Amino acid sequence: MTKAVQVQNISFSYGKQPVLKDINFAIDAGEMIGLIGENGAGKTTLLKLLQDQLPVGGQISIFDHPVQDKQVHDWIGAMPQGDLKLPGVTVRELLANLSTSYSNPADIDQLLRDNGISALSKKRLDRLSGGQLRRVTFLSALVGQPRLLFLNEPTVGMDVNARKKLWMQIKQMQQAGVTIIITSHYLEELQDVADRLLILQSGHISFKGTFAELQDQHVQALFRFMSSLSESQLLQLPAVQSVTRLGSYWLLTSNNGDQTMNALGQYLNQVHELTVTKQSLSDIFSEMMHQEEPK
Amino acid sequence: MRSLVQQFKFDVHREILRNLPFLFFSLLMPAGFYILFTKVMVSGTQSEMQQFSGRYMVSMIVYSLIISAFFGLAALLQRDRRSGYLTRLSQTPVGLKAYYGSIAMCFMLMTVLSTGLMFVLAIGLNHVTLSIGQMLLILIVSLIGELPLFVISVLISRVQREETLSVISNLLTFPVAIVSGLWWPLTMLPKWLQVVGKSMPTYRLNHLLNDIVADQSVSVYDWLVIMSWLVIALVAAMIWNLTLRRWQQGVTE
Numbered sequence: 001m002t003k004a005v006q007v008q009n010i011s012f013s014y015g016k017q018p019v020l021k022d023i024n025f026a027i028d029a030g031e032m033i034g035l036i037g038e039n040g041a042g043k044t045t046l047l048k049l050l051q052d053q054l055p056v057g058g059q060i061s062i063f064d065h066p067v068q069d070k071q072v073h074d075w076i077g078a079m080p081q082g083d084l085k086l087p088g089v090t091v092r093e094l095l096a097n098l099s100t101s102y103s104n105p106a107d108i109d110q111l112l113r114d115n116g117i118s119a120l121s122k123k124r125l126d127r128l129s130g131g132q133l134r135r136v137t138f139l140s141a142l143v144g145q146p147r148l149l150f151l152n153e154p155t156v157g158m159d160v161n162a163r164k165k166l167w168m169q170i171k172q173m174q175q176a177g178v179t180i181i182i183t184s185h186y187l188e189e190l191q192d193v194a195d196r197l198l199i200l201q202s203g204h205i206s207f208k209g210t211f212a213e214l215q216d217q218h219v220q221a222l223f224r225f226m227s228s229l230s231e232s233q234l235l236q237l238p239a240v241q242s243v244t245r246l247g248s249y250w251l252l253t254s255n256n257g258d259q260t261m262n263a264l265g266q267y268l269n270q271v272h273e274l275t276v277t278k279q280s281l282s283d284i285f286s287e288m289m290h291q292e293e294p295k
Numbered sequence: 296m297r298s299l300v301q302q303f304k305f306d307v308h309r310e311i312l313r314n315l316p317f318l319f320f321s322l323l324m325p326a327g328f329y330i331l332f333t334k335v336m337v338s339g340t341q342s343e344m345q346q347f348s349g350r351y352m353v354s355m356i357v358y359s360l361i362i363s364a365f366f367g368l369a370a371l372l373q374r375d376r377r378s379g380y381l382t383r384l385s386q387t388p389v390g391l392k393a394y395y396g397s398i399a400m401c402f403m404l405m406t407v408l409s410t411g412l413m414f415v416l417a418i419g420l421n422h423v424t425l426s427i428g429q430m431l432l433i434l435i436v437s438l439i440g441e442l443p444l445f446v447i448s449v450l451i452s453r454v455q456r457e458e459t460l461s462v463i464s465n466l467l468t469f470p471v472a473i474v475s476g477l478w479w480p481l482t483m484l485p486k487w488l489q490v491v492g493k494s495m496p497t498y499r500l501n502h503l504l505n506d507i508v509a510d511q512s513v514s515v516y517d518w519l520v521i522m523s524w525l526v527i528a529l530v531a532a533m534i535w536n537l538t539l540r541r542w543q544q545g546v547t548e
Contacts, residue, residue: 053385053386078386081379083378083379086309086380087314088308088310088314089309093305097302097305098383098384100297101298102387137379140383
């Protein structure tokens, strides 16, 4: 499998302030990766390094070429975090302006049609709504027909329908073979589209893998039930991490819900009104961020 | 070359043809001042009025250049950076070369427009006598003489906040115009301020252009001061870029 991105031993500091420390990862061609981390974790800096926007310490290759190669820029499309709100410029003019820099530019009218915003073609950028502007900014990343696409918070400011449409389109692009790296705060949305996840924490990669692997490693199940069992009996159940009394209910957390459930099954006649809930991705992420920083 | 031409077309549309603040402040306002001070609030003999019309034409050309640089150009560069447009362009295979080339050409076009308008007013309304050669020379000297303003604008556009840039632009434009003797004679200012005024590139440019209008030989000293400002501004810009790059290059491997 061709590697779209290979990153080896990347470290980066702004002055004396370290931002990224010894980053290593690889992305296969055609993969879609979610890059997440708290504000200030180094996501934007990492994206800039991957786009040759900052001098790099370490090695980055894009489709087996050093990121500094000029032709690499021709393969990359990037959607910035901010919106391209230029006064006095129409949607079509902006996209046409950016497309002239690429050797294989997209047909702008076709691009607008495919994205259902032909009607905005002659509208000035400073007269668009936030969601419309975000959509145009997204299209600005596609004008060079990229093989590798960076999307920084693509759905910020969009309503639910527009977000759905955009994710669908992003998925279609991946199916067409485009490699995509997305940063987003909407983790549940990322789960629906991304193949793998990279979590940045204080300049380190604290997790890389699939969503299923993340959940296997970190998910906690929460059991709530009424029972005559004692606290010490409950604590002896496999994978149980904590037991708390809440009125007439027991609250029990487990890092392996299946194991605990099987064991609890032995006491079914003593367990009533049982509910089991699993942590959401956002809960896991939030918990990871509040754990001690990796050394 | 194709990229430069495309970028230039794009920038002319947004920065000149569809930019009302530019059209008003850089073209109409100096033109309005010119009409006001040479047709309405003026007295003296015919010959004195003729001379004043020529001098004031030059003053308003220089004033227009200052406005275009400190308000037009600096604001444009800052806005393009803040909106992410510069970042987006820098991600393309062409990078920022075509952009900066086009911006310089736009700035020159603004100069041609404002100078041309002043010629039309001076000759049409006040019958100032200017040969084609003099007009061309005024244009060429203006284009070279404005270079320090161009570099200073690039420098001040680096400030992060829009409000800060607006304050800096105001603080630069009006005092510089006054101490350069563009609004009233320098002799009306205190002695120490006259010394400051005479060291300004805009005063020297005004002086050079007046020499051309009066058909006199131009002063080498004027050029020396303008070029010194250009060198100082370029060195400051280089130091700024170097500092920024060093700060970014603190890479721990």
